[in-house]
Structure formats: structure tokens, C-alpha cells
Amino acid sequence: MRSQNPIHFAIACWSNVRSGEAVPAGSQEHRVSARSEFPKDDRLYPPCPLPLPFLGNLLHLAHRDLPVHLHISPRKYGDIYRLSFWDKGDLITLGGKDLSLGDYTPAWKVQRRLTHISTKPCTQRPETVLCREARLLCQDCQQVKGAPVDLSKSFSLRTCKIIAELTFGITFQEIHQCIIDIIKFWSPRGYCSGFIPFLRRFPNRSLTLLLEAAKQRDSFIKSQLDTHKINTPSCETDEDILDGMIRFLRENTVKDNEQSEFSEDHLHMSVIDLFIGGTETTASLLTWTVAYLLHYTEAQEKIHQEIIGAVGSDRYPTYPERNCMPYLNAMISEMLRLRPVVPLALPHCTVRDTSIAGYTIHKGTVVIPNIYAAHHNEAVWANPTQFCPERFLSPSDSSRTSRALLPFGVGARLCIGETLARMEAFVFLSHLLRDFRLASPSPDLLPDLSGEFGINLKCRPFLVCISPRGNILKVQDAQKEI
Secondary structure (H helix, E strand, O other): OOOOOOEEEEEEOEEEEEOOEEEEOOOOOEEEEEOOOOOHHHOOOOOOOOOEOOOEOHHHHHOOOHHHHHHHOHHHHOOEEEEEEOOOOOOOOOOOOOOOOOOOOHHHHHHHHHHHHHHHHHHOOOHHHHHHHHHHHHHHHHHHOOOOEOHHHHHHHHHHHHHHHHHOOOOOHHHHHHHHHHHHHOOHHHHHHHHOHHHHHOOOHHHHHHHHHHHHHHHHHHHHHHHHHHOOOOOHHHOOHHHHHHHHHHHOOOOHHHHOOOOHHHHHHHHHHHHHHHOHHHHHHHHHHHHHHHHOHHHHHHHHHHHHHHHOOOOOOOHHHHHHOHHHHHHHHHHHHHOOOOOEOOOEEOOOOEEEOOEEEOOOOEEEEEHHHHHOOOOOOOOOOOOOHHHHOOOOOHHHHHHHOOOOOOHHHOOOOHHHHHHHHHHHHHHHHHHEEEEOOOHHHOOOOOOEEOOOEEOOOOOEEEEEOOOOOOHHHHHHHO
């Protein structure tokens, strides 16, 4: 049974993490050290806001703009501080067996290796799928004939279709709605009950809908797993990601200590992580980019001219040609900095007593790096709240900015879908900005750039008018290139 003792969360506002070193925002460099025990007179704990009875510091998660709140908090408590809750909240992870949130155990290491090996072949050859979906998106944009539309829905559908085809080799409608619901209801109100068990006894519509979506999700994944076990491809080149996972389990002998913990539930949750990470996060990045381009229309023209200059006017650019379009790449990097779609990095649970920046961190403490704060640290980024792709084009700053940009995390928890996400961002945006001009329906209807925080940082809904450029490629010509 899970202990009912409070769980401590250390919020680290890091600007850089490399090779076991942590550099808190606005502070000088510190090392992360590990010790089996601390002398009593050598303990220095991170500061903690005054906890409330029963609730602890849970109200800190109730702020409407949580990443900004946690960015401002270090001014009062310091770059590293702690919050206290009652539980880690694993209501929809099959008991903590997911890849992104699971503890660092032998079973987790097998799960990570399985997912990495199974996804690598598919992420090396997805461009055909990406280009097809990007060109179908362009076809959809042509058909609306300049009428105001919500592109976020199209981005969500297209990215989900891509990950569904790579993972299952099938259509996507059923799992797509489950993912949307999980993202929607996994909000501060929804997961408060995960942190405080006794709150689960009270009516909570968000939690009820979240659990129902998770139930539908699990049913769908299980049916796909059962189908793939029966219908095994005769050739590895015909495998999708799930086929590769199943083959990995069949072909590899797992060590006894790993086998005792590893189960099919881990494989199940790995697939779910791929879908959540490969659908709404990428769709949010694309939506944020369009929102900013409506505010900064000159960036659209720079990118369009760069694309035409790099590949000509008779075709779309390909991902291997991305280095010929530095401004487009710089804009994508700037959007990953300004609006990291996962502003609070995945929680890390310490496996032994350790220290960060001189603070004692006990075994079992959950450490949450604040990516949003790191990306808005004035000590690292000049004018951090401003949209400025040029900051990634300066030769003198390129090394520093690349080290300080951490949208996909670092280390063992580095997002396994980073390569696919970057490919999707480049392919979709290069197609869209090559063929169309994006404009707000009215100067008074420009997108709100403040965002909404749930499991990710989403842009508030807005409409965009899409006008074809004079050199737009015909759909039938585009299809011939695939």
C-alpha cells in the first residue's frame, strides 16, 4: 500500500543541465552530488512556502498561469525550492508504469531500451508520411478559400494520424479523441485528486472524465496489442512501432532482476506516451507558431523567400535540406524557447540522497525542472519575452543558446520523440508558409499569446485567414513528388 506520508517536490529553475551539472537560473554554477547520508549539521533544505493543513502546497498548482507563477516564485524563495503534497498521483499510468513518469528502475531501463529500439527505424523513414499529411493540409487550406479557420484542429488530426500510422499502421479517429480528452481534462483541477487521495471521495467532473478517457484509451491500445500479436509481419521492413516492440520482447532475454518487474503494462504505457507526446505537443507547437506569425507577419515573408531561394519555385523543401533554411530553423527554435509545450519538465524521482546547488535532496524527492523559467532567464536570454528568431542566427551566441535550449529535456529522460517532432515542425511549416499567407480576420482579433496550462501549454483558440500565394503548387503536382 502506498504510504500516506507527504511527498516533497523540488522545483528547480535551471538554465542548463549537462554532465551531472546543474546551473540554476540567475545563479553561478553548482554541481549535483550524491551521498548515502548527510551529517546533521551539513543539511540545508530548499526553502518551502508555508504548507496548509491537509493541502500542503497544492494551491500553488491552482494558478491559472502556472509556468509564469513558478517562474516568478524564485524571486521570493530562490532558484530551487520545494513544495509538499500527499501523493505522486499515478491514477492513469497503470500504477506508474509509463515511460515518461515511471521511476528509474531496472524495468524502466528495459522499457526505455525497448521503446528506443522500436521507434528508431520508423523515425528514420517517416518523411513520406509527413509530406503526404503536410500536402493534404495544404489541400484543406486551399478548399477553405480564405475563410477564417481554426488550424489547431487540423494540426491535431494530422499529427495524430502520423503517429497512428507509424505505431499501428491504421487509421486514428478513435485514439485521437481519447488523447484530446486526456489532454483536456488533465488539468490542475483534474489532477489535484491524484495528489490528495481523500479528495477522490468528492464529486469531480474533470477527474471522472479523465478516468473515462483513460479507460477508452486502454481498451483501444489493448485491442491493437492483441491484433498485432496475432498478425506478425513476415519482414522487419513491414513492421510498425508496435510490431517492433513485440518482436523485441520475443527475441531478447531479459535479465532475471528486470524480468521480475517488467510486464506488458510497461509496453502498453510506452505506446500511450508515444501518442500523447506525438500528437498534442507537436500540434501545440505548430499552433503557437501560427499565432506568433500573425503578430509578426514580416517573419512569414522572410521564411517564404528563404524557401523559394533554397529549393526553387517548383517543389517543396525536404527535411534533409533544412540547413539551407536557417531562418525557418531559427524560428522553430525560438518558438520552442518562448512557448515550450511542456513548460514543466517530466518529474524525476531521486534514487538516493543527493544535493542540488548545495541543498540537501533526500531519496524519494520528486525533482521538476522548470523549463519555462529556464527559457525566460534574463541572465541567459536577452529580452527573453520578445519573439526574436535572430538570436539563434548569431555565430557568437549559437553555442550558448543551443546549450540553454531544453524543450525536450536532457539525460536519460530526453524525449524519445524529439527527432519526429522536429521533422513534423519543419515539414508542416515549410509547406504551409511556402504556399500561403496567414492573416488575422481583423486587427482586433489577433491571438492571445498568454496561453492555457494543463498537461501542456496550449494557445488559446483563434481563427486565421489563409490566402494562397501566386506560386502555390497544384495538389496533383505535389502528390507526384511523394
